[in-house]
Amino acid sequence: MAARDEKASGDGKVVADPSLTLFSFAELKVATKNFRPDALLGEGGFGPVYKGTLHGKQRSGRTETIVAVKILNPDGAQGYAEWLREINFLGGLSHPNLTKLLGYCQEDGNLALVYEFMKMGSLERRLFRKSSTGHLGWDVRLKIVVGAARGLAFLHNSNRKIIFRDFKSSNILLDESYMAKLTDFGLVRLGPPEDLSHVSTIFMGTFAYAAPEYKNNGRLYVKSDVYSFGIMLLEILTGLRACDWRRPRGKANLVEWARPFLSSQNELWAIMDSRLKGKYSVYSAFQIAKLILKCVEEIPRFRPPMTKVVEELESIEATNATRMPWKA
Template sequence: MGNCWGSTADNPTPSTTAHLNSGLSQATSNATTSRCSNISANSHFSAASGDEVYPHGQILPTPNLRIFCFAELKVATKNFRADTVLGEGGFGKVFKGWLEEKGSSKSGSGTVIAVKKLNSESLQGFQEWQAEVNFLGRLSHPNLVKLLGYCWEDQELLLIYEFMQKGSLENHLFGRGSTVQPLPWDVRLKVAIGAARGLAFLHTSDKQVIYRDFKASNILLDGSYTAKISDFGLAKLGPSASQSHVTTRVMGTYGYAAPEYVATGHLYVKSDVYGFGVVLVEILTGLRALDTNRPTGRHNLVDWIKPYLSERRKLKQIMDSRLEGKYPSKAALHISQLALKCLAAEPKHRPSMKEVLETLERIEAANEKPREPRIRSHPMAHRQGQSPMIHRSPLHPRQGGSQTYQYQHSPLVR
């Protein structure tokens, strides 16, 4: 992990969370008083339910989540056995689990889940647990990871999510090894569009939500590479109609956080747009937003790459070599120009996520075919020396080997 700055806690403020807390208090009160009394009634559920009915998303008045028993989660994760660990970070460990459907006569019928378990020594854990229940427990959209339920028993705090088979965008872009397949151009575009739909939903909802920690490790992929935004531990309600921004402690991830937020703590809806622009550059280049193993002057991807994004000839020099030149040059240029707009220094000069989504959808609709490349040496061959993956999203499977990767997003981390 790198150097940190900021507070170790991000206290909810009455102006942004009071009306949500009532729903959480009621839900968690049920959890502590009735324990798991409602489990039998809610034992049959689907990790995909709801999105088909509301393809454009919905916001529930209160969290609608299943309350799990700690004992049943111990069974699902084989007593939180080490070989079920998917990731680890500041909150704690995340385990892969299997829930058998109650009352089903079919053997092997059930649901694969991801269980995030709070580390008792975590300083950030309870507030992030609370934020996940408050926000993700009320939000339903095909491009947001589904929070299925939670457990609060004695000192045990856990969150239960749908399991995302293909892991994170981060791992596909930066991971190495035989188990990691580089993403072809059409999948990269699909992922960008899905993530944009998720952010646009948050930004245009009645209770505007600022995600605050948009990055490649928080974009998870299901079995068909549908992108879903995960981890709402830092989410905040947007400003009131009379305000332009929310003032809060600076928390997030170096390289993705918008400059105005890092400098002042002023959080705009379009601070998320900046982070989206960084991810677009990562999708184009296959390079990390921040990598201190790169040569001096190239540690920060945006600062280094910006001059290459405006012209097709320059763009060719920094495109991901693992695409092997198989990408439509016109579409790549349009996306790089869109990224430049997202990375504008001032929030007011950035497009809205609705505009970003419409632009990406137009690029996809143009259906420009990837060109066959000419054989040539790639100017980005030095990429092989970039650092190994050190941040992981908590909900996706480890890709090969026995190395334990870590994620952390609060406070701002390198």
């Protein structure tokens, strides 16, 4: 399997799409004004991400392009292999619901990735952070989950059968119209060969979103991503994080606490995000709840494929506008 990973990553060499731009580190320093603290957008396992402005480097005809620059932290949880994998996977993929990789930097030990800038930040930030202004309305939440589902379905049904492996709300970015785009492809894996059902691997990802077969036994299925998607749907429904030990006893693990409420339309209101103030369709919320239960089935084969998830979400979104919101 290790040999297969090397092949997937181009035997340790950058085999990026020729449309990607190779940036110098000096260019990125200029773009981010020497990585000023006020340009910091956030930080993940790979390293810090800065907002920057490129001048005359892009092919779009614009003289300026706002970008997000991710710099590798040598002491971070991810390293060269993840940097390389992201270039070689994402550089060759194009889909409206995948973040666009514009280029990369590899110079004197400095590794960086340059993406299109997503104005509204991550879903995680919009849902949970106090610094975020306002909250996401029900219609917007449905739009976001449909977009995220389409992106994940595209990966699963590409020629390479890509498993995302770290699907979570912080890896869903939003543009100015709240279109969802998946980001952070450093942990992706190729799906199993035709004669196998899963990939055997060590656990890497985010525990709270991980499917039980993956975090307990190191068995990674394409449908392990479906479980993670179900956890994200539950966050959308409740406005609560997948895991939070600050919550009262018995409520730290969101899916364990919420599962009994998801099968009853009459009880669902008890776990709905109070910030919605009742401005949602009970019908569409219950359809989402039932879909969550399908996605978080313990046994992978009982979970729906992402193509089916997309179909159900598109149907829910289409009928949502015709339903009257529940009144508190």
